[in-house]
Amino acid sequence: MTQRSLRTASRASIGCARVKMASSFWKGVVGVGLFALAHAAFSAAQHRSYMRLTEKENETLPIDVSCNQLQDTDHLESHACVVFLDTASLVLCFQIVLQTLLAFVITCYGIVHISGEFKDMDASSELKNKTFDTLRNHPSFYLFNHRGRVLFRAPEQEPSTPSAQALPSNPLRLRKLENYH
Amino acid sequence: MSSISELYDVSWEEMRDKLRKWREENYRNSEQIVDVGEELINEHASKLGDDIWIIYEQVMIAALDCSRDDLAWSCLQELKRQFPDSHRVKRLAGMRLEALERYEDANKLYDSILQDDPTNTAARKRKISILRAQGKSSEAIRELNEYLEQFVGDQEAWHELSELYINEHDYAKAAFCLEELMMTNPHNHLYCEQYAEVKYTQGGLENLELARKYFAQALKLNNRNMRALFGLYMSASHIAASPKVSAKVKKDNVKYAAWATSQISRAYQMAGRGKKENKCSVKAVEEMLESMQITMS
Numbered sequence: 001m002t003q004r005s006l007r008t009a010s011r012a013s014i015g016c017a018r019v020k021m022a023s024s025f026w027k028g029v030v031g032v033g034l035f036a037l038a039h040a041a042f043s044a045a046q047h048r049s050y051m052r053l054t055e056k057e058n059e060t061l062p063i064d065v066s067c068n069q070l071q072d073t074d075h076l077e078s079h080a081c082v083v084f085l086d087t088a089s090l091v092l093c094f095q096i097v098l099q100t101l102l103a104f105v106i107t108c109y110g111i112v113h114i115s116g117e118f119k120d121m122d123a124s125s126e127l128k129n130k131t132f133d134t135l136r137n138h139p140s141f142y143l144f145n146h147r148g149r150v151l152f153r154a155p156e157q158e159p160s161t162p163s164a165q166a167l168p169s170n171p172l173r174l175r176k177l178e179n180y181h
Numbered sequence: 182m183s184s185i186s187e188l189y190d191v192s193w194e195e196m197r198d199k200l201r202k203w204r205e206e207n208y209r210n211s212e213q214i215v216d217v218g219e220e221l222i223n224e225h226a227s228k229l230g231d232d233i234w235i236i237y238e239q240v241m242i243a244a245l246d247c248s249r250d251d252l253a254w255s256c257l258q259e260l261k262r263q264f265p266d267s268h269r270v271k272r273l274a275g276m277r278l279e280a281l282e283r284y285e286d287a288n289k290l291y292d293s294i295l296q297d298d299p300t301n302t303a304a305r306k307r308k309i310s311i312l313r314a315q316g317k318s319s320e321a322i323r324e325l326n327e328y329l330e331q332f333v334g335d336q337e338a339w340h341e342l343s344e345l346y347i348n349e350h351d352y353a354k355a356a357f358c359l360e361e362l363m364m365t366n367p368h369n370h371l372y373c374e375q376y377a378e379v380k381y382t383q384g385g386l387e388n389l390e391l392a393r394k395y396f397a398q399a400l401k402l403n404n405r406n407m408r409a410l411f412g413l414y415m416s417a418s419h420i421a422a423s424p425k426v427s428a429k430v431k432k433d434n435v436k437y438a439a440w441a442t443s444q445i446s447r448a449y450q451m452a453g454r455g456k457k458e459n460k461c462s463v464k465a466v467e468e469m470l471e472s473m474q475i476t477m478s
Contacts, residue, residue, distance in 0.1 A: 123368040124368040124369070124370065124402045124403060127368065127369055127370060127371070127402075127403065128403050128405060130206075130371060131371075132371060132375075133208075134206050134207045134208055135207075135340075135371050136340075136344070137207040137208070137209045138207075138337045138338075138340060138341050139207060139242075139337075140302075140303060140306040140307075140310075140337055141306055141309070141310050141313075141337065141338075141341050142209075142242065142246075142276075142310070143310055143313060143314050144245050144246065144276070144279055144280035144314070145282070145314045146246075148211070148246050148247060148248060149248045149280070150248070151248075152212075152247040152248040152249070153248045
């Protein structure tokens with residue numbers, strides 16, 4: 001049984017190398033996703049502080065305009081400027097939201113690939129392959145007075161009995177001869 | 182003699198994972214554990230880190246199974262050096278004494294553990310195992326019953342008690358123990374199936390009906406359980422052949438037995454497809470099922 005189980009392990013080792021490469025790819029994906037998420041968060045914070053600044057300018061702007069009636073063209077330009085700034089910031093806002101969502105999806109997808117096999121929800125399905133071979137073994141109650149104690153014993157070297165040399169590989173037979181002496 | 186890793190081209194991580202799988206699923210393949218574990222300990226001890234202590238424990242118990250007392254002794258020495266006052270290591274020393282059949286010394290050791298720590302379950306279980314090894318099954322049963330009165334949730338102990346009762350042919354009490362196990366593990370098809378087998382062994386019409394029901398339950402939980410399928414077939418055939426049943430019950434059971442037969446033949450056909458001897462083995466299965474028919478003598 002060692003041969004079969006360890007041979008599957010050796011086959012798995014070749015697959016393991018491939019799996020390791022694949023998992024480093026998905027780790028890269030998760031890294032990129034997290035970085036994009038952080039970038040989106042940072043730019044959202046920046047955008048918010050920028051919006052605060054432009055709003056302050058909006059509030060102060062009418063007072064200045066009312067004082068300077070000679071600067072009508074300037075007022076128009078600044079108004080156009082404000083409108084232009086509004087659409088740009090709207091687009092930017094939309095872009096940030098899109099980036100956040102995309103980064104989130106990419107991170108989730110990458111994590112699912114790293115985290116390993118999904119298990120069935122069904123409690124009985126993981127027992128499908130269990131057999132009585134392993135169920136009946138209770139490690140806390142193991143007994144040692146079984147034939148393994150004799151079967152695996154190394155043959156005792158007894159130079160006085162010549163028959164012992166003739167049968168070195170059969171410890172049970174040796175024991176029988178011992179009993180006769 | 183080439184090492185395991187050369188022979189099978191596996192790395193030390195795979196050997197360590199294999200050992201962990203064997204440990205977690207209670208495999209008792211001691212020869213392999215000794216081979217793999219000995220090499221891990223001798224060659225890759227530094228890479229294992231803290232895993233090495235639990236591997237020492239696993240290899241020591243396997244070495245006792247394989248009569249490798251030298252290896253067991255060295256593992257025990259390493260563990261004693263690392264954990265000088267541990268009860269767990271003392272228990273391992275006791276297990277080594279048990280393997281050498283020095284039961285009085287082992288008992289003294291376990292008594293000293295229990296003096297220090299009266300709630301230590303491992304030492305109590307080893308004392309029960311000593312009684313069992315010495316052949317004193319009735320005392321072992323009594324002690325195990327007392328243990329279970331205090332530690333009602335110990336599934337291993339319930340299963341061990343059921344096995345002890347089966348050895349004593351006290352099937353009613355064994356069924357009770359298995360009922361406890363089924364209550365706490367309702368999704369485990371193996372307990373259902375073992376309970377059904379005990380009921381089938383007890384015999385009598387009600388027990389056979391109960392056995393058939395629990396075989397069906399085991400099949401519901403795991404439709405690949407061949408023993409339960411055979412059990413269903415046998416119990417249904419027995420009930421159908423019994424003289425005390427009504428005609429309707431007889432008809433129903435003949436139907437169940439026929440269904441079980443078809444499932445068994447199909448399973449053997451599926452298992453043997455693509456192999457040359459398929460036709461012969463399928464025929465053998467059919468002949469076997471026919472010969473298992475309960476005939477009135």
